[in-house]
Amino acid sequence: MNQNLDFLAIGPVVAASLGVVAVLMAEVTLGLGRRVWGWLAGLALVAATALSGLQWALHRGPDAETFFSGMIVVDGFSSFAGMVVFPLAGLGLMSGWRLLASQGRRGAEFVALVLLAAAGAHLMAAGGNLIMLFIGLEVFSISLYVLAGFTRERVDADEAALKYFLLGAFASAVFLYGVALVFAATGSLDIYGPGGIADFLSSTILFKEGVLLAGVALLLVGMGFKVSAAPFHVWSPDVYQGSPTGITGFLAGSAKVAGFAVLARVLTVALGDSIADWAPAVAALAALSVVLGTLLAIAQTDLKRMLAYSSVAHAGFIMTALVAGQGGIGDMWFYVATYAVQVIAAFTVAGVVSGDAAGASPLTAYAGLGRRAPGLAAVLALMMLSMGGIPLTAGFAGKVAVFRAAVDADYLWLVILALVAAVAGLFFYLRVVVIMYMQPSEGEEPAHPGAGWGARLVLVAASAVTLAFGIAPWPLLDVVRDALPL
Amino acid sequence: MPADFPILTTIVLLPVAGALAVLVLPRRRPELVLPVAIAASVLTLGGAGWLLWEFQTGEAGFQFVEKVTWYEPWGAGYHVGVDGISLLLVVLTAFLFPIALLASTAITDRIRQYAAAMLMLEAGILGVFVSLDLLVFFVFWEAMLVPMYFIIGIWGGSRRVYAAVKFFLYTALGSALMFAGILALAFLASDQLGRPTFDFVELLGIDLTRTAQFWLFAGFGLSFAIKVPLFPFHTWLPDAHVEAPTAGSVILAGVLLKLGAYGLLRFNLTLFPEASVGLVPVMAVLAVIGIIYGAVVAIVQSDVKRLVAYSSVSHLGFVVLGIFALTAQGLQGGVIQMVNHGLTTGALFLLVGMIYERRHTREISEFGGLGSVMPLYAGAFLFVAFASIGLPGLNGFVGEFLVLVGTYLSLPWYAVAAAFGVLLAAVYLLWAYQRMFTGPITVPANRDLPDLSFREAWVLIPMAAMILFLGIYPKPALDRIEPSVDVILQRIEQVTDYRVPEFGITEAGR
Numbered sequence: 001m002n003q004n005l006d007f008l009a010i011g012p013v014v015a016a017s018l019g020v021v022a023v024l025m026a027e028v029t030l031g032l033g034r035r036v037w038g039w040l041a042g043l044a045l046v047a048a049t050a051l052s053g054l055q056w057a058l059h060r061g062p063d064a065e066t067f068f069s070g071m072i073v074v075d076g077f078s079s080f081a082g083m084v085v086f087p088l089a090g091l092g093l094m095s096g097w098r099l100l101a102s103q104g105r106r107g108a109e110f111v112a113l114v115l116l117a118a119a120g121a122h123l124m125a126a127g128g129n130l131i132m133l134f135i136g137l138e139v140f141s142i143s144l145y146v147l148a149g150f151t152r153e154r155v156d157a158d159e160a161a162l163k164y165f166l167l168g169a170f171a172s173a174v175f176l177y178g179v180a181l182v183f184a185a186t187g188s189l190d191i192y193g194p195g196g197i198a199d200f201l202s203s204t205i206l207f208k209e210g211v212l213l214a215g216v217a218l219l220l221v222g223m224g225f226k227v228s229a230a231p232f233h234v235w236s237p238d239v240y241q242g243s244p245t246g247i248t249g250f251l252a253g254s255a256k257v258a259g260f261a262v263l264a265r266v267l268t269v270a271l272g273d274s275i276a277d278w279a280p281a282v283a284a285l286a287a288l289s290v291v292l293g294t295l296l297a298i299a300q301t302d303l304k305r306m307l308a309y310s311s312v313a314h315a316g317f318i319m320t321a322l323v324a325g326q327g328g329i330g331d332m333w334f335y336v337a338t339y340a341v342q343v344i345a346a347f348t349v350a351g352v353v354s355g356d357a358a359g360a361s362p363l364t365a366y367a368g369l370g371r372r373a374p375g376l377a378a379v380l381a382l383m384m385l386s387m388g389g390i391p392l393t394a395g396f397a398g399k400v401a402v403f404r405a406a407v408d409a410d411y412l413w414l415v416i417l418a419l420v421a422a423v424a425g426l427f428f429y430l431r432v433v434v435i436m437y438m439q440p441s442e443g444e445e446p447a448h449p450g451a452g453w454g455a456r457l458v459l460v461a462a463s464a465v466t467l468a469f470g471i472a473p474w475p476l477l478d479v480v481r482d483a484l485p486l
Numbered sequence: 487m488p489a490d491f492p493i494l495t496t497i498v499l500l501p502v503a504g505a506l507a508v509l510v511l512p513r514r515r516p517e518l519v520l521p522v523a524i525a526a527s528v529l530t531l532g533g534a535g536w537l538l539w540e541f542q543t544g545e546a547g548f549q550f551v552e553k554v555t556w557y558e559p560w561g562a563g564y565h566v567g568v569d570g571i572s573l574l575l576v577v578l579t580a581f582l583f584p585i586a587l588l589a590s591t592a593i594t595d596r597i598r599q600y601a602a603a604m605l606m607l608e609a610g611i612l613g614v615f616v617s618l619d620l621l622v623f624f625v626f627w628e629a630m631l632v633p634m635y636f637i638i639g640i641w642g643g644s645r646r647v648y649a650a651v652k653f654f655l656y657t658a659l660g661s662a663l664m665f666a667g668i669l670a671l672a673f674l675a676s677d678q679l680g681r682p683t684f685d686f687v688e689l690l691g692i693d694l695t696r697t698a699q700f701w702l703f704a705g706f707g708l709s710f711a712i713k714v715p716l717f718p719f720h721t722w723l724p725d726a727h728v729e730a731p732t733a734g735s736v737i738l739a740g741v742l743l744k745l746g747a748y749g750l751l752r753f754n755l756t757l758f759p760e761a762s763v764g765l766v767p768v769m770a771v772l773a774v775i776g777i778i779y780g781a782v783v784a785i786v787q788s789d790v791k792r793l794v795a796y797s798s799v800s801h802l803g804f805v806v807l808g809i810f811a812l813t814a815q816g817l818q819g820g821v822i823q824m825v826n827h828g829l830t831t832g833a834l835f836l837l838v839g840m841i842y843e844r845r846h847t848r849e850i851s852e853f854g855g856l857g858s859v860m861p862l863y864a865g866a867f868l869f870v871a872f873a874s875i876g877l878p879g880l881n882g883f884v885g886e887f888l889v890l891v892g893t894y895l896s897l898p899w900y901a902v903a904a905a906f907g908v909l910l911a912a913v914y915l916l917w918a919y920q921r922m923f924t925g926p927i928t929v930p931a932n933r934d935l936p937d938l939s940f941r942e943a944w945v946l947i948p949m950a951a952m953i954l955f956l957g958i959y960p961k962p963a964l965d966r967i968e969p970s971v972d973v974i975l976q977r978i979e980q981v982t983d984y985r986v987p988e989f990g991i992t993e994a995g996r
Contacts, residue, residue, distance in 0.1 A: 390632060391625035400621070400669075404560065407669045408676075415669065419662035426658050430635070430651060438639050438647050474557045481559065 019044020052082025092250025160242025175222025289316025713746030732839025816892025
């Protein structure tokens with residue numbers, strides 16, 4: 001196979017990794033302060049985003065290619081993922097800036113871990129080989145395990161990190177087992193190229209599909225865990241609630257982006273020919289996720305737990321696009337990219353209201369926020385309406401996109417179920433709005449410091465994205481139509 | 487103004503501009519808020535007036551059409567236009583909003599947000615009436631819920647949060663199924679046309695199987711039935727109407743409920759004609775139950791605002807009955823009754839709001855003999871009540887008469903049953919009037935209530951003028967409705983074997 005060595009193919013990952021090294025060096029050897037870490041990280045992320053943009057310009061559509069013996073794919077899919085993941089990491093850093101500032105010198109590790117997670121996430125979208133995907137998954141996940149327990153002093157953060165780590169490691173093992181079974185069935189780990197999985201499956205009739213199907217099932221389970229789809233979601237409320245609020249948004253948003261990138265490439269490309277085998281399973285997971293996520297979110301009294309269950313429901317909504325196979329990938333990207341931004345913004349507000357290092361964020365703390373902090377309340381209300389799928393927000397456009405894809409693929413029952421769940425979901429999104437605007441604060445005003453500049457920037461950017469792509473989603477829809485795998 | 491001036495977009499965007507203007511007003515000058523908001527809504531009314539002036543009476547198709555394709559792969563685009571039916575409702579909306587805002591002086595808390603929410607609501611409602619693209623229609627339909635939700639939930643009565651959430655969830659549930667229907671319709675269209683489309687006019691051209699029509703009718707119909715509200719989907723209405731602030735109730739009863747009936751007329755009848763003809767008995771039965779049930783429940787209310795709220799259920803039953811009578815007279819009556827109900831019930835809610843501002847109660851038993859202390863107010867109340875009952879010479883008569891005549895042609899027994907609704911309306915309204923305004927003053931607190939103020943009088947005078955005008959001379963309105971209604975009936979006759987009955991032609995003589 002053509003090795004096709006090209007620096008540009010790994011450019012974004014290298015840029016982010018160089019950022020990691022630079023930040024750590026700056027802290028350990030040079031003893032430079034936070035301001036420098038910030039600039040270095042920002043530089044690395046801008047470079048990585050720019051390189052992804054360059055890949056987008058050169059390699060999307062018919063110009064897509066594989067590099068490094070098929071290990072790395074550069075196509076519209078991976079470069080779009082880069083253009084989402086790296087800015088998302090930037091938002092995550094800004095949202096968590098006050099948290100990392102409170103951690104003294106350890107803050108440098110925080111910056112480095114976020115960059116590393118972004119690099120891993122990009123590898124998950126760009127891997128052209130199942131082992132490569134697994135390596136990306138591990139780089140990404142291990143960084144997040146550490147970030148989840150970053151405030152070591154708090155017991156529930158430790159608990160969150162430990163839970164995340166144990167269950168996550170288990171899910172990684174399941175994924176790896178799935179990789180092994182797929183290898184056993186097809187004789188290849190490469191997705192592309194002659195003799196690759198896709199090629200093998202399209203040119204061969206399997207008489208005994210059992211091993212392949214078992215492998216596919218295990219891959220689904222492993223990634224279902226990462227994107228917190230029901231019934232593999234049980235970790236998410238505890239982890240979301242326990243982790244320091246400053247980082248929960250990035251944790252939630254990037255996991256969705258990266259997890260769905262892997263799912264989309266593996267399912268629609270490597271296993272694209274057996275769509276009839278996996279689409280019903282994905283539809284079942286989607287149905288279960290929207291129903292369970294919505295019902296459980298209704299019962300929550302803590303904003304972070306509620307958002308955790310709502311993220312389960314959103315995993316289901318995104319999966320409704322996947323049942324359409326290749327036809328739904330653009331819609332999936334639209335949804336997942338805008339959702340990731342919304343979820344970061346929502347957790348940023350939670351961080352300002354309840355403290356960045358704190359875990360819990362009870363809904364009672366939001367009573368009267370509409371009067372106390374009109375700006376924060378307005379952003380959170382916008383995010384709630386968007387997640388609820390109210391028109392003129394990006395959340396609505398995303399729902400139209402994924403549902404349209406599913407209707408085209410003849411999954412009308414799934415769409416109706418998801419729509420009903422979306423209405424039930426409005427109940428808890430509206431409750432946040434009710435509490436903020438229609439209930440007076442109880443007792444003395446809970447004091448919270450105003451939002452820092454980083455948080456402000458995140459909130460402004462997220463609101464702009466949510467409104468702009470809500471009112472005129474067409475430019476982004478045009479872009480994601482090219483964000484397809486090779 | 488040039489002929490191709492995008493007047494419809496302008497009327498939809500004017501209130502939005504007003505809302506933004508209100509929000510950037512200086513915080514220290516709250517007294518400026520209402521005048522600015524009223525100015526914006528009066529400008530919108532001016533636009534609607536121009537529309538009325540330029541509208542070509544007698545033409546059946548859509549006028550002032552604007553059409554842009556936004557996103558080819560989805561078939562999503564912007565398509566607006568009005569025919570005689572939506573024209574009247576646009577004018578009604580633009581007419582009621584300045585009045586509702588003028589009646590909002592009791593609101594002092596967060597007045598800027600309130601005025602902005604009202605104006606956004608106006609934009610949403612106007613958008614629904616002018617959209618000819620189902621996706622755009624749905625966007626307006628859903629987006630309109632948000633300001634109404636805030637108006638009820640923040641500025642409403644004591645159980646406002648409950649009422650607001652109930653209102654929102656009821657409506658959202660209905661629209662979820664409608665949205666599934668819209669997507670399915672676009673998908674079926676892409677099968678037949680080779681590309682998806684949400685354009686209403688293009689969707690009229692596709693063939694739907696009988697089964698598909700029934701399911702789609704159910705999906706759309708449920709959403710509209712909740713909005714109307716048709717019995718048994720009406721339970722959100724009393725709560726929302728009673729808890730909403732006065733202006734909110736006026737808009738809710740005056741325009742929001744019409745959206746449901748308008749949707750049935752515009753989309754269900756034309757897109758799913760076969761299902762419409764087949765489901766006439768179901769819709770007519772529900773409508774008649776609504777007429778009688780709403781009236782009976784209104785009789786026993788002790789809260790006058792609740793009484794008016796239930797009277798809406800009854801009156802809207804007439805509208806739906808007229809629509810599903812599927813006769814020219816019935817449809818015309820249904821449309822004109824929408825306008826009439828907007829005027830009379832809007833005026834009733836205004837009157838109830840005025841007495842509430844004075845006494846902070848709406849219990850009928852708390853009043854009595856008010857006629858001697860507030861003669862003008864009592865006179866206005868009686869006038870509007872007569873219009874609502876359907877006294878000849880006032881507007882209510884025109885609509886109900888046409889509906890009953892139209893229904894008698896196709897569904898005679900339903901007309902007989904519905905006629906009792908007119909009788910019951912006299913019972914609940916006149917009895918309420920008797921208890922509140924006649925006899926001696928029973929409660930000392932009522933002894934020196936002030937009569938209508940200058941501002942209140944000016945809130946009511948335009949309403950009363952329109953009530954009288956449409957009662958005496960409804961021809962201008964009917965002239966505009968008639969061609970549009972005929973188009974709908976012609977379409978039904980073309981695609982189904984239903985024949986519209988007319989006077990002098992009986993079933994046997996056909």
